[in-house]
Amino acid sequence: MTRVGLIRLLVVGGFIVALELLCRTGAISPRVLLAPSDMAVRLIKLLASGKATADIVETLGNVAISLVLSVTGGFVIGALIHAVPRLRAAIDPFLASYYALPFFAFYPLFIVLFGLGRGAIVAIGFLFGVVAMIIATLNGFDRIPRVLLRTAAVHHMSPAATALLIKLPSAVPYLFTGIKLAIAYCFIGVIAAEFIMASSGLGYAISYAFNNFDNGTMYALMLFVIVLVTIVNALFYSYERRLLRRWGR
Amino acid sequence: MKRALDTLLLMLAGLAIWQVMHLAAPFALTSPAGTAARTWQMLASTTFWPHAAETAKAFGWALLLAVVGGLALGFSLGLNRTSAEVAEPILVSVYSLPKVTLYPLILLVFGLGVPAKIAFGTLHGIIPIAIFAMNAVRNVAGVHFKTARVMRLSRRQTLLTIVIPGALPEIVSGLRIGFSLTLLGVLIGEMFASQRGLGYLIMNAIGLHDVPTIMATILLLAIVAVSASALLLWLDRRLHHRVA
Amino acid sequence: MSTAARAIDGAARDTTGSDLHAEMRAVTRVYPGGIHALAATDLRLRRGEFYSVIGPSGCGKSTLLDVLAGLSAPTSGEILFEGRPLDGRVPEGVGVVFQEDASFAWLNVADNIVFGLRRDGVDASEIARRLDDALRLMGLVDFAKAYPAQLSGGMRQRVCIARTLVMQPRMILLDEPFGALDAQTRLIMGDELLKVWRATGATVLLITHALDEAAMLSDRIGLMSARPGRIIEELATGWPRERDSRIAADPAFGAITARLWSVLREESLKTMRQGKPS
Numbered sequence: 001m002t003r004v005g006l007i008r009l010l011v012v013g014g015f016i017v018a019l020e021l022l023c024r025t026g027a028i029s030p031r032v033l034l035a036p037s038d039m040a041v042r043l044i045k046l047l048a049s050g051k052a053t054a055d056i057v058e059t060l061g062n063v064a065i066s067l068v069l070s071v072t073g074g075f076v077i078g079a080l081i082h083a084v085p086r087l088r089a090a091i092d093p094f095l096a097s098y099y100a101l102p103f104f105a106f107y108p109l110f111i112v113l114f115g116l117g118r119g120a121i122v123a124i125g126f127l128f129g130v131v132a133m134i135i136a137t138l139n140g141f142d143r144i145p146r147v148l149l150r151t152a153a154v155h156h157m158s159p160a161a162t163a164l165l166i167k168l169p170s171a172v173p174y175l176f177t178g179i180k181l182a183i184a185y186c187f188i189g190v191i192a193a194e195f196i197m198a199s200s201g202l203g204y205a206i207s208y209a210f211n212n213f214d215n216g217t218m219y220a221l222m223l224f225v226i227v228l229v230t231i232v233n234a235l236f237y238s239y240e241r242r243l244l245r246r247w248g249r
Numbered sequence: 250m251k252r253a254l255d256t257l258l259l260m261l262a263g264l265a266i267w268q269v270m271h272l273a274a275p276f277a278l279t280s281p282a283g284t285a286a287r288t289w290q291m292l293a294s295t296t297f298w299p300h301a302a303e304t305a306k307a308f309g310w311a312l313l314l315a316v317v318g319g320l321a322l323g324f325s326l327g328l329n330r331t332s333a334e335v336a337e338p339i340l341v342s343v344y345s346l347p348k349v350t351l352y353p354l355i356l357l358v359f360g361l362g363v364p365a366k367i368a369f370g371t372l373h374g375i376i377p378i379a380i381f382a383m384n385a386v387r388n389v390a391g392v393h394f395k396t397a398r399v400m401r402l403s404r405r406q407t408l409l410t411i412v413i414p415g416a417l418p419e420i421v422s423g424l425r426i427g428f429s430l431t432l433l434g435v436l437i438g439e440m441f442a443s444q445r446g447l448g449y450l451i452m453n454a455i456g457l458h459d460v461p462t463i464m465a466t467i468l469l470l471a472i473v474a475v476s477a478s479a480l481l482l483w484l485d486r487r488l489h490h491r492v493a
Numbered sequence: 494m495s496t497a498a499r500a501i502d503g504a505a506r507d508t509t510g511s512d513l514h515a516e517m518r519a520v521t522r523v524y525p526g527g528i529h530a531l532a533a534t535d536l537r538l539r540r541g542e543f544y545s546v547i548g549p550s551g552c553g554k555s556t557l558l559d560v561l562a563g564l565s566a567p568t569s570g571e572i573l574f575e576g577r578p579l580d581g582r583v584p585e586g587v588g589v590v591f592q593e594d595a596s597f598a599w600l601n602v603a604d605n606i607v608f609g610l611r612r613d614g615v616d617a618s619e620i621a622r623r624l625d626d627a628l629r630l631m632g633l634v635d636f637a638k639a640y641p642a643q644l645s646g647g648m649r650q651r652v653c654i655a656r657t658l659v660m661q662p663r664m665i666l667l668d669e670p671f672g673a674l675d676a677q678t679r680l681i682m683g684d685e686l687l688k689v690w691r692a693t694g695a696t697v698l699l700i701t702h703a704l705d706e707a708a709m710l711s712d713r714i715g716l717m718s719a720r721p722g723r724i725i726e727e728l729a730t731g732w733p734r735e736r737d738s739r740i741a742a743d744p745a746f747g748a749i750t751a752r753l754w755s756v757l758r759e760e761s762l763k764t765m766r767q768g769k770p771s
Contacts, residue, residue, distance in 0.1 A: 004334045011335060032357045090255035097478035099429050101471050107455075109277050147593040153564055154589045155609045156582065169599040184345030191347040196441060197455070203349065210353040218353055225350045230342055237338075246640055247598040 034219045042220040052205060052221065059202040062118055062190045066125025070182045073126070074133025075175065079163070081134070082141040095138075098131045107193055121193045121201070128189030129182035136178025140171030173247070176240045183236065187229055279461045287465040301469075303446040307363055308435045311370025315431050316424065319375045323382025323423075328412075333387050340383070344376045348434070356442060366438035366446070373434030374427040381423020385416035418488040425481040432474060513576075514540040514664060514696045515561065520570030521721075522556050529721035530556040533570065536715065536724060538664070538696055543687075545699045545707035546724070547753065548717030549761040554700045557722065558668045561698070562589050574664070588662030588695075592669040596641040596649045596656075603628075603637040606655045613660075620659075627655040630692060631685065647678045651685065658689060664696040665689075671706070679703070683710050684737045691734065704757070708749045709740050716756050719763040726756055 016036050022028045023035035034042070046052050081088050106127070110120035144167055152162040194203025202225060209218035264281050271280040279287065291297045326336045351372065359365040389412055397407040439448025447466055454462035517536040523529050530553040538544055548554050559565040561572060563583040574584045583589070596605050606627055610620045628634045631651040641649050650670055657665060667686070671679040683706055690697050701707050707714045712732065715724040730749055732740060740746060 004331065007331070007335045008339065012339065033354060086255055087259075089252055090259040093256070093479055093482065094259075094475075096425075096482050097429070097475040099426070099433075101467070101474055103467075106467075109460075113274060113277055145593060145595075147591045147595045148597070150564055150589070150591060151595045154562070154583050154587070155612065156585070157612070161612070166597075169597065172599070180345075187345070188347040188349065192349040192437070195349045195352070196437075203347075206350065206353065210356075222350045222353070226346060229346055233342060233345055245642075247642055 031215065034215060036223075038216075039219045039223045042216045043223050046217065046220045047224075052202075052224075055200060055202050055205045056224070058118070058200055059190060059194065062121050062125060062194075062201065063186050065118075066122045066129060066190060067182060067186045069122070069126045070129030070133050070186055071179055074130045074178065074182065075137050077130070078134040078137025079141065082138055088138065095131060095135055103127050107197060121190055121198060124193040125186045125189040128185040132181035132185055133175075133178040136174050136181065137171070140174030140178075141167060143174065144170045173244055176244075180233070180236060180240070183232060184229075187225075187232075191225065277460065279464045283461055284464045284468055287461040288468055291462070291465050291469075297450075300446055300450050303363075303443075304435060304439065304448065307366040307439075307446065308370060308432055311367045311431050311435050312374065312428065314367070314371040315374030315378055315427055318371065319378025319423070319427060320382050320420070322375070322379040323384075323420075324386055324412075326379070327383040327386030330387075333383055336383065337380075340376060340380050344380065348372055349437075352438075352442075361442050363443075365442050366435050369438035369442075370431045370435035374431030377430060378420075378423045378427035381426070382416070382420050385419030385423070386412060388419065389415040418485065421481065421485045421488055425478060425485060428477055428481060429474060432470075436470070512540045514538045514542075515575070515698075516571075516573040517557075517561060518571045518573070520557075520560055520567045520572060522553070522560055522565070523568045531560070531567075532718075532721035532723040534723040536561070538698060541694055541696055542712045543690055543697045543699070543710060544713050544715065545701055545711040546715045546717060547701055547704065547707045547757065548722055549719055549757060549764040550702060551764055551767075552717045552720050552760065553722030554702075554717055555668050557717070558589075558666050558698070558700050562587055562666050564589070586663040588657035588660055588665045590650070590653050590657055590665070590667040590670045592672045594641070594646070594649050594653070594673070596652045598641055601638050601640050602633055602644075602652050605641065605652050606633075606659055608656060609660050623659040623661075627659050630658070630689060631655045647674050647682060650674070650682065654686070654689065658693065661693070662695055664698070665693075667697070667699045669700050669702065672702070679706065680738045686710065687737060704750050704753050705741065708746055708753060709736075709738055714749075714753065716753065717760070719760045719767065725760075728752060 019028075019033075020036050023030065023033060023038070081091060107120060107124055110123045114120045114123060148166050148170055149162065152166050157165070190201070191203040194201035195207045196203075198204045202221060206218055206221045206225075209215075209221065267278075267281050271278045271283075326332045348369075352369065355368050355372070356365055359368055393411050393415060394407070397411050402410070435446075436448040436451075439446035440452045443449050447470060451463055451466050454460075454466070515536075515538040517534055519533040519535060520531060521529070521533055522531040534557065536557075546554055546557060556565070560567050563572075563574075563579045563581070566581060572579045574587065577584075597608065600608065603624060607620050607624050610623065615623075624637075628637055631654060633648070633651060633655060636644065636648065641652065644652070650673075654670070670686075671682045674682065686697070686699070687710060699707070699710065708730065711730055714728045714730070716726045716728070717723065718725045728749060730745070
């Protein structure tokens with residue numbers, strides 16, 4: 001483990017230990033926050049009892065579907081926009097402001113369109129994630145070194161061949177950034193939507209526990225979400241690093 | 250000139266799509282005309298403005314805290330190479346957490362009401378501002394710091410005359426994102442932790458299935474958010490132009 | 494001055510054959526916005542010769558190469574390759590090496606080199622044979638499985654040259670290929686280029702801003718004026734075909750370099766007074 005990695009581990013570990021001490025000594029009341037060790041125990045018990053399994057599976061499914069839609073949809077839309085420079089110039093300011101909009105307020109709209117249930121939640125997750133992917137795709141295609149496009153011309157490559165064999169691999173580092181953001185945003189969108197107005201899923205389960213003063217279940221689930229998101233991000237991040245190190249970025 | 254025309258065309262296309270969607274699902278979506286009418290109505294009513302003021306106040310505080318906190322955090326982490334390296338993945342991980350999961354904690358600490366809303370907003374905005382500020386400082390070329398030492402500038406002078414001007418374009422990018430996210434955080438907070446504010450109005454209208462009000466409120470928020478974002482974007486471009 | 498006269502007279506010792514391989518006739522190139530990159534330029538390349546174009550920065554050298562290669566269309570004038578006018582695309586049989594690193598970061602060295610061959614559907618045994626030859630010629634045999642990121646700038650340029658080589662081009666255009674390398678690596682790479690030239694018998698056009706490079710590598714040198722650029726003078730070196738960078742020891746080398754500089758100094762000063770091209 002590198003020196004920096006070690007320091008990081010100590011910082012995070014130290015934080016958790018500090019929290020644990022503050023909770024155990026009563027400086028932070030158990031009505032506000034449970035001790036980390038307590039949270040962990042309750043989480044294990046909860047998972048073992050299988051009571052949360054249905055919600056977990058549902059949320060993961062929602063995130064997975066909206067992620068696939070965001071990444072593929074965002075890439076295709078981004079590639080199309082990039083191919084039409086006039087459109088790109090006109091739409092740029094709107095893309096830049098997109099995340100300023102409270103578009104999850106369209107949730108009731110989606111309920112009417114898709115009915116109560118997964119459709120509306122996946123739609124929100126998609127809306128959250130797709131634009132991050134579009135922006136990353138545009139960025140990636142922008143930064144393709146011109147010399148590679150000229151090389152394609154020297155090799156007599158058609159526009160389609162150029163897009164697939166040169167533009168796409170060249171843009172991959174930026175596409176990965178887009179995928180990372182899309183993962184984060186899809187999680188955020190799905191769980192926020194479930195929290196605010198759904199009747200199943202992890203977000204709903206946390207909200208339900210909160211409203212019923214069931215801190216134990218609530219913190220167990222919160223811990224689960226935090227650990228899950230961290231693991232998914234870490235896995236993706238390490239895969240990306242190995243690939244990019246080979247390519248020298 | 251051509252650009253402005255293209256943007257106008259795009260907006261008209263957007264309006265056209267909106268109208269078509271309204272015709273396809275009249276109870277789910279109000280028409281552009283209907284939304285405009287309701288917006289006008291709301292602006293003229295006496296009940297709307299107190300809510301708007303409430304949101305504005307909470308947002309103002311949240312933004313101030315997010316900016317000051319974010320810049321302070323970003324700068325102090327960025328000036329030291331090791332601390333920046335250690336902190337970056339941690340900050341990025343916290344950024345990608347669904348902060349909704351922390352809401353119950355915030356409510357338990359602050360209770361329902363204005364402080365909680367401000368806390369939500371600050372929580373959303375402080376991390377991206379810190380990340381951008383940290384990277385901005387890191388990217389101030391090492392040769393600039395060496396130049397400062399050759400000129401025997403004090404730490405304070407170096408900060409004011411070299412670090413801040415050099416880091417400014419990136420910081421403005423971070424502020425742009427922090428602005429939008431702080432607003433989002435405050436609105437989400439109002440949606441379920443408050444009886445006042447624009448977020449509450451939306452939540453209320455959702456409950457009553459009052460689609461025109463939902464859309465009118467979103468339209469107003471969109472206008473504010475997009476204008477502010479456009480202004481900061483313009484500033485962002487001007488600064489990057491000067492430096493790059 | 495007798496050595497200079499001998500150098501300029503080197504046309505008599507031209508051993509590269511006399512048929513015309515490529516031609517530019519009164520070619521101009523004006524960019525949108527009114528920037529005249531090329532004034533009416535004429536160029537005649539003989540089959541199998543090594544021709545350098547040298548000029549002050551911003552004079553349009555790269556534009557000349559772009560137009561000659563078919564990468565961009567001239568505003569007026571004609572370009573002929575092997576007797577046929579260009580049709581808006583890079584003609585078959587032409588290879589180009591650019592100044593920037595054009596290696597594909599996502600492919601290893603071997604896959605980079607055979608990229609063009611695979612696309613053309615050349616059969617596998619032929620591909621393997623040409624790859625082998627190219628790796629040996631460019632000194633890359635031990636690096637076939639490495640990725641460009643693991644190589645130095647000079648080696649990456651060798652990969653790009655190898656990639657051009659295996660296509661067996663009849664004319665090779667190089668746009669300041671060694672510009673990003675340090676001066677000593679550049680001299681070594683110049684020798685490698687001469688090896689390639691002799692091994693393939695191709696016509697080589699080298700764009701450079703380095704006087705010594707043009708003087709030691711070329712059969713003929715075209716000097717470009719300040720913007721709008723055109724070829725204002727041509728020099729023949731009369732060097733033997735079997736040469737390398739050590740030709741710098743030949744007294745004629747000094748005379749040639751001096752002649753190049755006396756013309757270019759004028760043009761470079763003109764360019765500096767013009768200000769930076771936007």
